[in-house]
Amino acid sequence: MSVKVSMNVNGEAVSAEVPERTLLVSFLRETLNMTGTHVGCDTAQCGACTIHLNGRAIKSCNILAMQAEGGNVTTIEGLAKADGTLHPMQEAFRQNHGLQCGFCTPGMVMSAVDLVKNTPNPTEEQIRELMDGNICRCTGYHNIVKAIAAGATSMAANP
Amino acid sequence: MTKFAIGQTVHRLEDPTLLQGKGCYTDDLRPQGAAHAFVLRSPHAHVLIRGIDTTAARKAPGVIAVLTGADAKADDLGTMPCIVPVKNHDGTPRGETPRPVLALDRARHVGDPVALVVAETYHAARDAAELIEVDYEPLPAVADVYGAAQPGAPLVWPEIKQNIVADLHLGSKEAADAAFARAAHISKIELVQNRLVANPMEPRAAFAEYDPETDRSTLHTSSQSVALLRAHIGDIVLKIGDKLRVRSGNVGGAFGMKAMMHPEQPMIVWASRRLKRAVRWTGDRSEGFLTDVQGRDHKVFAELALDKDGKFLAVRATVYAGMGAYLSQFAPMIPQSVHSMMPSVYAFEAAHLHLIETVTNTVPVDAYRGAGRPEGIYVTERLIDIAARELKIAPDELRRRNFIKPSQFPYTTAAGLVYDSGDFEGLQAKALKEADWAGFPARKAASEARGKLRGIGLTMYVERCGGAAPPDSVALKVNKDRVLVLPGTVDNGQGHMTVLKQMVSEYLGVDMEKIDVSQGDSDANPFGLTGGSRFAVVTGTAAGIAAKEVVDKGMEQAAKMLEAAAADIEYGDGDYKVKGTDRKATLFDVASAAGGIEALHIKNTGALTFPNGCHIVEVEIDPQTGVTRLDRYTIVDDFGRALNPMLLLGQVHGGTVQGIGQALLEHAVYDNESAQLLTGSFMDYAMPRADDVPSFHTTFHHTPCTTNPLGVKGAGEAGSVGAPPAIINAIVDVLHAKKGIKHIDMPATREKVWRALNG
Numbered sequence: 001m002s003v004k005v006s007m008n009v010n011g012e013a014v015s016a017e018v019p020e021r022t023l024l025v026s027f028l029r030e031t032l033n034m035t036g037t038h039v040g041c042d043t044a045q046c047g048a049c050t051i052h053l054n055g056r057a058i059k060s061c062n063i064l065a066m067q068a069e070g071g072n073v074t075t076i077e078g079l080a081k082a083d084g085t086l087h088p089m090q091e092a093f094r095q096n097h098g099l100q101c102g103f104c105t106p107g108m109v110m111s112a113v114d115l116v117k118n119t120p121n122p123t124e125e126q127i128r129e130l131m132d133g134n135i136c137r138c139t140g141y142h143n144i145v146k147a148i149a150a151g152a153t154s155m156a157a158n159p
Numbered sequence: 160m161t162k163f164a165i166g167q168t169v170h171r172l173e174d175p176t177l178l179q180g181k182g183c184y185t186d187d188l189r190p191q192g193a194a195h196a197f198v199l200r201s202p203h204a205h206v207l208i209r210g211i212d213t214t215a216a217r218k219a220p221g222v223i224a225v226l227t228g229a230d231a232k233a234d235d236l237g238t239m240p241c242i243v244p245v246k247n248h249d250g251t252p253r254g255e256t257p258r259p260v261l262a263l264d265r266a267r268h269v270g271d272p273v274a275l276v277v278a279e280t281y282h283a284a285r286d287a288a289e290l291i292e293v294d295y296e297p298l299p300a301v302a303d304v305y306g307a308a309q310p311g312a313p314l315v316w317p318e319i320k321q322n323i324v325a326d327l328h329l330g331s332k333e334a335a336d337a338a339f340a341r342a343a344h345i346s347k348i349e350l351v352q353n354r355l356v357a358n359p360m361e362p363r364a365a366f367a368e369y370d371p372e373t374d375r376s377t378l379h380t381s382s383q384s385v386a387l388l389r390a391h392i393g394d395i396v397l398k399i400g401d402k403l404r405v406r407s408g409n410v411g412g413a414f415g416m417k418a419m420m421h422p423e424q425p426m427i428v429w430a431s432r433r434l435k436r437a438v439r440w441t442g443d444r445s446e447g448f449l450t451d452v453q454g455r456d457h458k459v460f461a462e463l464a465l466d467k468d469g470k471f472l473a474v475r476a477t478v479y480a481g482m483g484a485y486l487s488q489f490a491p492m493i494p495q496s497v498h499s500m501m502p503s504v505y506a507f508e509a510a511h512l513h514l515i516e517t518v519t520n521t522v523p524v525d526a527y528r529g530a531g532r533p534e535g536i537y538v539t540e541r542l543i544d545i546a547a548r549e550l551k552i553a554p555d556e557l558r559r560r561n562f563i564k565p566s567q568f569p570y571t572t573a574a575g576l577v578y579d580s581g582d583f584e585g586l587q588a589k590a591l592k593e594a595d596w597a598g599f600p601a602r603k604a605a606s607e608a609r610g611k612l613r614g615i616g617l618t619m620y621v622e623r624c625g626g627a628a629p630p631d632s633v634a635l636k637v638n639k640d641r642v643l644v645l646p647g648t649v650d651n652g653q654g655h656m657t658v659l660k661q662m663v664s665e666y667l668g669v670d671m672e673k674i675d676v677s678q679g680d681s682d683a684n685p686f687g688l689t690g691g692s693r694f695a696v697v698t699g700t701a702a703g704i705a706a707k708e709v710v711d712k713g714m715e716q717a718a719k720m721l722e723a724a725a726a727d728i729e730y731g732d733g734d735y736k737v738k739g740t741d742r743k744a745t746l747f748d749v750a751s752a753a754g755g756i757e758a759l760h761i762k763n764t765g766a767l768t769f770p771n772g773c774h775i776v777e778v779e780i781d782p783q784t785g786v787t788r789l790d791r792y793t794i795v796d797d798f799g800r801a802l803n804p805m806l807l808l809g810q811v812h813g814g815t816v817q818g819i820g821q822a823l824l825e826h827a828v829y830d831n832e833s834a835q836l837l838t839g840s841f842m843d844y845a846m847p848r849a850d851d852v853p854s855f856h857t858t859f860h861h862t863p864c865t866t867n868p869l870g871v872k873g874a875g876e877a878g879s880v881g882a883p884p885a886i887i888n889a890i891v892d893v894l895h896a897k898k899g900i901k902h903i904d905m906p907a908t909r910e911k912v913w914r915a916l917n918g
């Protein structure tokens with residue numbers, strides 16, 4: 001059975017007819033061809049698929065596209081400015097070598113932005129605890145934690 | 160010197176793309192009209208396949224084809240190769256485990272591919288797979304690496320006696336036995352090298368295109384070597400030779416596992432050629448757990464012989480190494496490194512390994528980060544701590560008495576490797592200072608005042624990088640305004656593009672902005688493999704030789720342009736200059752006049768390098784819960800020289816956390832009766848997460864490598880070698896003080912630690 005799904009993705013209205021069982025992440029990747037959001041597991045454990053729905057970070061592999069009907073979605077592709085200037089959190093990951101293979105990175109960055117929104121001045125311990133829904137196999141987290149602390153500072157300076 | 164020369168921290172050029180989600184991993188390729196594939200897998204660990212009925216599946220909506228092992232056989236497909244020859248100690252060759260891409264009459268592990276469904280959509284393929292009826296006859300199965308070699312164990316291969324696929328002795332047994340005979344003290348250990356799942360965050364994927372004009376196929380796949388895949392799939396399995404081109408775009412982590420051909424890669428190309436249509440397949444994480452080659456899986460019995468002064472005489476071990484159900488590409492070679500690594504950084508008279516490689520009804524095992532090095536170092540470093548405790552010698556002092564000394568280089572170890580450089584005593588001293596080893600008792604008292612138990616653990620490590628096989632290539636192409644670098648290696652997240660640009664920029668004296676790097680295409684990058692921490696050593700050296708060749712090749716043209724004899728021209732900072740004058744021509748002008756300059760370097764020198772270092776860990780254990788917190792973590796490494804210190808430390812952090820995962824969290828557990836994988840998802844297989852690990856205090860103690868012109872040693876695997884023994888040594892420090900316990904096996908989970916403390 002197909003359903004029509006409409007939502008706003010990175011500021012643009014989109015709509016498509018998709019099978020009911022389509023996950024939001026498949027809607028983004030397969031239907032809209034927006035491949036920045038990744039799939040790293042099938043048990044909602046890794047966080048590679050993290051996006052923002054109506055201003056909150058969620059795992060887009062764990063929700064049907066039709067559950068996001070009418071919602072506002074921001075993906076990694078929507079984070080930098082139109083002129084290509086990176087979001088302060090993206091820039092902090094770049095400066096601190098917070099990524100290696102880059103596969104976990106879109107989810108990491110989306111989670112980190114949400115973390116700082118809710119916890120503006122996070123300690124190292126808070127960062128480590130709050131990021132435990134995002135797995136990275138490459139970096140050992142050392143530089144991700146550093147990057148998020150730096151990103152928090154620069155997000156506060158450039159609200 | 161150019162501004163981003165070798166040795167500088169340069170921010171990665173890869174990052175802006177990846178940070179915006181603009182990377183292109185295999186599953187990001189979105190070809191119009193590609194069909195989707197789904198693999199039906201054996202739900203049993205060991206079965207005879209009596210028949211496969213695909214009638215209903217073929218008729219299901221959207222289905223294009225359903226293929227089985229019989230179709231593969233009819234098309235004369237070859238089997239999956241293991242490329243390592245091994246001779247048993249009795250002179251016979253190792254056993255053979257020919258593996259078809261789709262199971263024929265027998266499946267040997269849970270997840271073994273049984274049928275391939277190709278359909279218009281992924282869901283159509285997956286739904287149709289449920290309609291396939293397979294008549295399975297279950298057979299007894301075995302999963303335990305040691306149990307498999309015992310008389311009466313179920314046989315994975317009827318033709319392989321007692322499941323022992325190879326049985327060999329490495330090093331001189333006589334020399335080791337003689338040393339043990341005169342030992343004043345012998346320390347012993349029995350241990351398990353826990354089986355691990357590589358789990359790069361990007362699952363394996365394969366997407367094949369077919370061009371009817373040329374009859375050529377292109378396989379896009381996440382890999383560590385397009386060259387090896389091209390050869391193995393093209394020449395051995397599909398027998399189509401150069402009609403196959405293999406490409407890798409961004410690779411979302413690999414760690415050894417993606418160096419190996421897996422059955423889906425030839426399978427997808429084969430299906431695409433049969434159907435004359437593009438076919439894509441992306442594994443999900445559950446399939447990854449059931450089919451990606453795994454790592455480690457040893458059962459070890461080892462002994463260390465010392466004289467009355469605490470001098471090491473010999474180390475010997477019997478290792479049962481699990482190969483899984485089929486011998487993967489490099490599998491039988493990996494545990495052999497246990498022998499070469501056992502002498503570590505110490506002066507031994509002898510080292511002997513009896514290696515028994517067994518097959519079990521489990522996923523094949525092959526190289527995983529460290530690939531034999533962590534296994535070898537762990538044996539020796541655990542034995543040393545046990546000996547230190549038994550002899551009441553401080554663990555740092557016992558190591559100090561036995562280090563190979565700088566004056567002894569080049570030094571041939573008891574395992575026959577020739578170490579070129581290192582300062583092990585100086586490095587350990589630096590690590591002890593950086594870790595404030597002397598301040599441990601005060602911190603221990605403070606922990607105890609809070610009801611916590613504190614332990615300290617030390618390890619030295621060495622590993623072996625570089626080497627000759629397989630050959631690596633670097634091609635350089637200079638035109639009128641750009642330099643193109645074509646390495647044979649494939650980046651998996653290390654930042655090869657950035658470092659290659661740094662290196663070539665320095666070699667040629669050309670700005671990084673004018674250099675392009677293109678990798679991962681078997682047509683253009685014909686030889687090479689990412690693996691064994693060899694990029695800096697092997698590719699770096701090859702790029703230097705190719706650069707020199709470029710300069711030499713341009714010399715004649717430069718001489719013409721500058722109206723001077725070649726002997727009077729020197730090259731530097733991107734210019735050919737007439738010595739003692741200001742007459743010069745840029746490399747680009749010369750290349751332009753010459754119609755381009757190209758150089759290709761293929762051979763390696765084969766030289767080995769020996770990165771080494773020291774990890775010191777302090778753990779704080781909560782006796783109420785068994786939770787082990789890594790409170791202080793100090794690492795000192797000797798990598799010879801840093802090409803890009805920031806990237807180098809990234810490798811150290813990542814490798815160390817994989818080692819922490821092995822020590823505390825990760826374990827691929829199989830039920831020994833059914834051989835079902837019990838830890839088949841991230842819910843049961845504990846990957847290290849941010850709150851499981853600490854930040855690291857790192858520094859270097861470099862001694863330049865003398866076997867390559869860059870002086871580098873390689874760093875990709877170092878952390879995964881150092882972490883496990885350091886952590887277990889620290890935990891046993893606590894367990895021994897409290898309970899007299901001599902050893903705890905990895906992973907030292909909170910439950911195991913709690914039981915040890917409260918048992």
Ligand code: FES
Pocket residue numbers: 038039040041042043044045046047048049050059060061062
């Ligand atoms: S893909 Fe969504 S949590 Fe792993």
Ligand code: FES
Pocket residue numbers: 098099100101102103104105135136137138139360411412652
């Ligand atoms: S950078 Fe590779 S998984 Fe995080």
